[in-house]
Amino acid sequence: MQALEGNQQRYTISIFTEDKVGLLSRITGIFTRRKINVDSLTVSETENKGISRFTVVIRTLPERIGVIVRQIEKQVEVLKAFYYTDEQIVYQELALYKMPTEAFAGSQAVEKIIRDNYARVITIEPEFIVIEKTGHEEETTKLFNELKPYGVLSFVRSGRIAIAKPMKLLKVHLEELENISEF
Amino acid sequence: MLLQQEAETSTAFHTQTLMGECVIAKKGISGAEAVVLSLLAEGVECVFGYPGGAIMPVYDALYDYRDRLQHFLVRHEQGAAHAAQGYARVQRRAGVCMATSGPGATNLITGIADAMIDSTPIVCITGQVGKHLLGTDAFQETDVIGISMPITKWNYQVTRAEEIPEAIAKAFYIAQSGRPGPVLIDITKNAQTEIFDFQYRKCLKIRSYFPKRKVDIDAIQRAAELINRAERPFMLIGQGVILSGAQDDVKEMAEKAGIPVASTLLGLSAMSVHHPQYVGYLGMHGNYGPNVLTNQCDVLIAIGMRFDDRVTGRLDSYAKQAKVIHIEIDPAEIDKNVKTEVAIVADAKEALQALLPLLEIKRYPEWMAKFKECDAIEREKVILKDFAPTTPLPKMAEVIHMLSQKTKGKAIIATDVGQHQMMATRYYQFDEPYSNITSGGLGTMGFCLPAAIGAKIGKPNREVIAIIGDGGFQMTIQELGVIMQYNIPVKIMVLNNNFLGMVRQWQQLFFDRRYSSVDMQNPDFVKLAEAYRIPARRVETREQLSDALDEMLHSQSAFFLEVMVEKEDNVFPMVPAGAAVAEIRLE
Numbered sequence A: 001m002q003a004l005e006g007n008q009q010r011y012t013i014s015i016f017t018e019d020k021v022g023l024l025s026r027i028t029g030i031f032t033r034r035k036i037n038v039d040s041l042t043v044s045e046t047e048n049k050g051i052s053r054f055t056v057v058i059r060t061l062p063e064r065i066g067v068i069v070r071q072i073e074k075q076v077e078v079l080k081a082f083y084y085t086d087e088q089i090v091y092q093e094l095a096l097y098k099m100p101t102e103a104f105a106g107s108q109a110v111e112k113i114i115r116d117n118y119a120r121v122i123t124i125e126p127e128f129i130v131i132e133k134t135g136h137e138e139e140t141t142k143l144f145n146e147l148k149p150y151g152v153l154s155f156v157r158s159g160r161i162a163i164a165k166p167m168k169l170l171k172v173h174l175e176e177l178e179n180i181s182e183f
Numbered sequence B: 001m002l003l004q005q006e007a008e009t010s011t012a013f014h015t016q017t018l019m020g021e022c023v024i025a026k027k028g029i030s031g032a033e034a035v036v037l038s039l040l041a042e043g044v045e046c047v048f049g050y051p052g053g054a055i056m057p058v059y060d061a062l063y064d065y066r067d068r069l070q071h072f073l074v075r076h077e078q079g080a081a082h083a084a085q086g087y088a089r090v091q092r093r094a095g096v097c098m099a100t101s102g103p104g105a106t107n108l109i110t111g112i113a114d115a116m117i118d119s120t121p122i123v124c125i126t127g128q129v130g131k132h133l134l135g136t137d138a139f140q141e142t143d144v145i146g147i148s149m150p151i152t153k154w155n156y157q158v159t160r161a162e163e164i165p166e167a168i169a170k171a172f173y174i175a176q177s178g179r180p181g182p183v184l185i186d187i188t189k190n191a192q193t194e195i196f197d198f199q200y201r202k203c204l205k206i207r208s209y210f211p212k213r214k215v216d217i218d219a220i221q222r223a224a225e226l227i228n229r230a231e232r233p234f235m236l237i238g239q240g241v242i243l244s245g246a247q248d249d250v251k252e253m254a255e256k257a258g259i260p261v262a263s264t265l266l267g268l269s270a271m272s273v274h275h276p277q278y279v280g281y282l283g284m285h286g287n288y289g290p291n292v293l294t295n296q297c298d299v300l301i302a303i304g305m306r307f308d309d310r311v312t313g314r315l316d317s318y319a320k321q322a323k324v325i326h327i328e329i330d331p332a333e334i335d336k337n338v339k340t341e342v343a344i345v346a347d348a349k350e351a352l353q354a355l356l357p358l359l360e361i362k363r364y365p366e367w368m369a370k371f372k373e374c375d376a377i378e379r380e381k382v383i384l385k386d387f388a389p390t391t392p393l394p395k396m397a398e399v400i401h402m403l404s405q406k407t408k409g410k411a412i413i414a415t416d417v418g419q420h421q422m423m424a425t426r427y428y429q430f431d432e433p434y435s436n437i438t439s440g441g442l443g444t445m446g447f448c449l450p451a452a453i454g455a456k457i458g459k460p461n462r463e464v465i466a467i468i469g470d471g472g473f474q475m476t477i478q479e480l481g482v483i484m485q486y487n488i489p490v491k492i493m494v495l496n497n498n499f500l501g502m503v504r505q506w507q508q509l510f511f512d513r514r515y516s517s518v519d520m521q522n523p524d525f526v527k528l529a530e531a532y533r534i535p536a537r538r539v540e541t542r543e544q545l546s547d548a549l550d551e552m553l554h555s556q557s558a559f560f561l562e563v564m565v566e567k568e569d570n571v572f573p574m575v576p577a578g579a580a581v582a583e584i585r586l587e
Ligand SMILES: Cc1ncc(C[n+]2csc(CCOP(=O)(O)OP(=O)(O)O)c2C)c(N)n1
Pocket: B416, B417, B418, B419, B420, B421, B443, B444, B445, B446, B468, B469, B470, B471, B472, B473, B495, B497, B499, B500, B501, B502, B503
């Protein structure tokens, strides 16, 4: 995981947007302009038709995060943006590990690593096996480090996805905004 | 199950855009004609632009509608964007500009960036290569959507004719609502030629866009309490006051609550400089009192302004002693630069109208006297020197002062960027609203001439005077052709110091007078203006000035006046970049 510098904090930003071409650039541009590196980014559909969710992980100072999120929310096609510290969300990442099949031959070691890490095998081919693990970055990295001696051919990790702990629905947030707005 | 879920969400979220009644319909027309009809439906009377391959169908349609929609052919697309800005500032609605794909569109970019940072509503329409050619590096294909993304409030690429009416309706709605700004619609050539049944409906609402908040009465009450208890309240007004038309409300508040008022560069002309509560102009080259006393007030009421660094100087020593009330339409500006005690996210006029009845009648004679004391200091140390005829050539300040007196502060003053801009905005005694047109946030040299043209077209009955430096004049000088071709009676005054004066001043003060690439060998501007058939005159001595200004002001047509001014004049006061407002230098 990227180290935090000074008073930096890690934030997960959830952005609800219209499903429109170009919004990805508009949103990443807000970070680029401020020279903020995006540590992870995931775009997906939501439970609401036509509305996408961007989940972005960045590191920045507590006094800057609000300003940045308001700039995101200001974009015409962004419905609402929220930011959270790790404590305020439930989050996961998915990692895949491609291992040579022979790593499994002759010893139970790799199988034990998989079991101990609550990972699972999702594909077995003559030449390679693909292992999947869901978890926090520390956990998927730990598994990577343990598998490394047996020859990881390829490792990939998804961006973070997160669900916020507060119970308030997006719809309610938007209704509140409607009520305080004029058009 | 899935169906049910979809049904639920469609009631939860209304449709993406709410469109009004159909205002114009026409069957079987081209996308190009639809563009023109859409503009007419928005009440557009004129367009600034330049044709080229990818937008030729629209130009062909413009030909049919030439008696209802006037097109001004600029000489460079940057001029089209600035002219649309000048038009928008005086007309208080979106200006429209048009360009072809590729270089036409990229030439608009400076103007769009300027409109973005100065919150000016403009609608830019660019042609684009046909849909099937997108991404092939076709002739004059540029990713204009990508390039303009960070400098537009919204942009959209239209690839089918049917999208045109809604895209343009949204463009006008977005450009003009909330905090205004530039929008760009890129229209592929096939969309311009496709035939479809046109129906125009105005855009009333976009579900993801909340342009304006209702006034929060609770915040208003907290603000009123702070103001009523204040001992040294101070009001700062920005362009937001002008955009919302809150000039009278500001005046009323200043009069009732006895609060001194200072203006940002873009807020100038919102309040008459002759008003007894008006104490001057903020910022790097603003007045001494408002800058210094920002750090002595106890309640700072900022209205429709964004605490630009040219206003605040070093932030960690800006108004630290004050409780800040920020009235601002754009929530993203709240706490961006200056921490607020009370934020009122609302239109300035609506907020002030809610606030006014809660304010007590107050007078602060001692506090007001402090501004007077500072004025006296500035007068002695700066203004009298600026006005004193001590140099062989007149100084910029003298020229502006005389112009101000002759026009009684009633003209629309467009300025470019540099020393002349700061002198013009310092010494022109604005007495009418909507009179100051300048490039503030971007500081775009070349802005003035085309912006003045747009302003004159927007307000033909007002005197429009373009005040430009010899450097900036040459950045968009070709727009003299527009003045010639359409007989636009703009008055142009170039204050010629044969220098990139503002840069020279910085080199003198901060780089040991190492004058690096700031002296200019200039052409004969008078002959040049005359070549464009614009009556022209040069002032080479102080004695000629008054008569020349009279000739310019009495001219019924456009007029060009070149005034040779003192070469190494400096603009003071000055808050050096990165210094605190209280560290303002008087010499
Ligand atoms: C397009 C652009 N390029 C460069 C600058 C930097 N700049 C600011 S003021 C200035 C000098 C302007 O000279 P002139 O137009 O003669 O006006 P003066 O300061 O002499 O009144 C320059 C180069 C700018 N603001 N805009």
